[in-house]
Amino acid sequence: METGKTKVISVLVENKPGVLHIIANLFRRRNFNIESITVGPTQNKEIARMTITVNEDERTLDQVIKQVEKQIDVLKIDELSQGNFVMRELSLIKVNVPTSKERSDIINCVEVFRGRIIDVSTDSLTVEITGTPDKIDAFLNLMITYGVIELARTGITALARGAKSIKIDE
């Protein structure tokens, strides 16, 4: 993310129980600010990828990386925000729709933001939108005027651009 001090870190860890606890606990214990954390398996089912966004200055970020890297279950770590990378966040937004006029306004907005309507009821719409957090924030700002009933955001997941990758030699 280009905004503020937010940094994106990608971490490959052993895919086993307890690892998320260790990493989350480390952030709490070392007083690091975590903005979001996403975890999921990789193409190798023994390895999981964590994408962590943190809001820290350079010196603290250096500590974050070193402390995470030191964990026994961490195989590899890279600060993606140092180079070119792509990132996405998925969000589900349930919006209040009092009238049909507003319904068509919202549908127009969803198209402009390339979102999708995934559920409809008489007085609500549920929108799926994917993009950078900035894009989701912008869409959300529009929806607030209609009334957001519920919101679920996944947090960021990201990869380095092009052929560059962090992977484990097998």
Added chain:
Amino acid sequence: MTKMSGAQALLESLERQKVDTIFGILGGAILPVYDALCGNKKIRHILARHEQCAAHEAEGYAKASGRTGVCMATSGPGATNLVTGIANAYMDSSPIVALTGQVPSSGVNTSYMIGKDAFQEADIIGIVTAITKYSYQPRSVEEIPIMVNNAFYLAASGRPGPVLIDLPKNVQAGTADVEITDKIDLKGYKIITQPSRGRISKAAELLIKAERPIILAGGGAITSGSSDEIVAMSDLLMAPVATTFMGKGAFPETHPLSLGSIGMHGNPAANKLLSEADLMLAIGTRFSDRATANLDSFAPNAKKIQIEIDNAEINKNVEVDLPIVADAKITMKMLLSAISEKIKKGNATAWTKRVKEAKEQLSPLIKDLPHDLVPKALLGELRKLLPESSIVTTEVGQNQMWSALYFKALKPRTFISSGGLGTMGFGFPAAIGAKVACPDRAVVDIAGDGSFIMSEQELACSINENIPVIVIVLNNSVLGMVAQWQRMLYNRRYMAVNLGKSPDFVKLAEAYGAQGTRVTSIEEFHKAVKTALNSKVTTVIDVPIGSETDVVPFVPPGCGLPQQRGDY
């Protein structure tokens, strides 16, 4: 492959790791392991009287010998009682392996099971995550051998630390075909031991060029066994050597270039010269706040080289100019050979003259010991009475800081104390552990009355298990260090520090079957220590001292090392 129980697999794996001692207390959820221990000839079990002390005993064993210490407890309260001991080992980077029983992970009684809040269930892994290097919980018998190997490798390698293995009761009791092996399986664990050549030549260049170099040795200097190299480096560069509190013993404190330890209650010459140095070679130190005091005046004029095995310690507290992430001994050897190409023999310089002068002026040698029973005199006398190889442990508080100031450590692994966590009650069980590791050497716990009563029940362990140590209680009838802070920083408003005259330590010792004696003069102290050194049982020497004696010098909180108050 051999068919065996989880408990047997555990013990055979421990034997393969050359474990000869376990300090522990049993309970329901660890009974299968104790059953397997019954009749075992290779592993001695020492029955502690409190699990916290079992962990401290394992740490004392580890610190004295360099071998990994092992402690064991049952589930629930047994495991949680270990926590302070584990935290202590974590802060002081001591290799210990803690074994805990756990309620079953599966079984016929579905309410007596992990996650069901079963009797004596505690989520010990959740509790110790932040204070262990790693923790394991095997879910099958087959996993045990490699987990044990991993645990011992993790505990002792790189920057050492505690590792916990939590053993569900059904896994201890269950049987399977097991292969006892040397294999380890740690994909993500990397230790860099070799320094880069570029850093070595850069460091050598800085050290040769420096006019006022100083060496700062931390606990890592002892762990890595770098003492000989530090002495050689000091001689070659004619560089004075200060230690951190944890580094005490890394450099002989009677050496002309020894400055003693730095810090809040550091040696004045060490604190002063650190601020005058133009180059600091730091070896195996994490720059704790008690060592550095206010960072603004911590070695402000010095370029800083830091040799450190733990990359996360680089620039954590103190920003350095040249970090070298590697094993300290290997690095020091390479540095020595690089420097000795340019310098053959160290010669006296203006800096060495300054060192001598600062030592004489700020930290004068104790020539005429005061006759009174004051800590400075007692500890000076104790040094003379103890053989060089003796091991000294301390409790925490004034006794500890007096020991840091006035008891000269001569060799590595002979001064053992709770530096990072500052755990009162550590010294006595640590002394027991050290004595088990080194039965032929005298082991002395320099204690305060407040600390000693926190683990006094281990007298029963030392008597029943025949582990004779000496406890010197500097008895001022107060919680002295906090009383000193209340005196100095809270306008003498004493609150909750008075311990009164209870207990009578002589009678207490005797009640446990130990020897107790009280001394009221230096001559009596001398005699009592000599007798205790020859005794076959533990001796408690009660030394009444004044209750308002301060530990000085002292760097007040928030101040820098040069703003030290009070005379040595």
